Amino acid sequence: MRPERQPRNWRSEAGSRLWLSGLIAAMEHAERPEVRREPVAPEILKALRMQLALTASSPSAPVSTLRH
Template sequence: MSQQLPTWRTSGGQANWLSRLIEAMEACSRPEWRARPVDPRELRALQARLAQPAKLHPAYGSRFSLRN
């Protein structure tokens, strides 16, 4: 039984994901977008999310640790 990779893990999927990331970063860097007020609750939620350690998706994780 072969395991099918999710679309973002394929070559075309990675290029598509990267293109969307670049587009989002370009949009966020525009002065009119950056001048918008941000809800303080959204900032706190974002800070809390970024403070968490990165987690692997359970289907792609490994039982081996890199912290040996």
């Protein structure tokens, strides 16, 4: 599941399961050799670093989606 298609309400049990399923699917996709060979755009890396910094600094920080 692509990040922009994930449900925003992941705090419910059903939403958590959908979110986790999407995360697992994304990780399985990303581990494929043909995908891993593709370069990642600098703006995606920057957005990811910013999101990780927010999440680490505040557990209640809003979750944004990375789109490319």
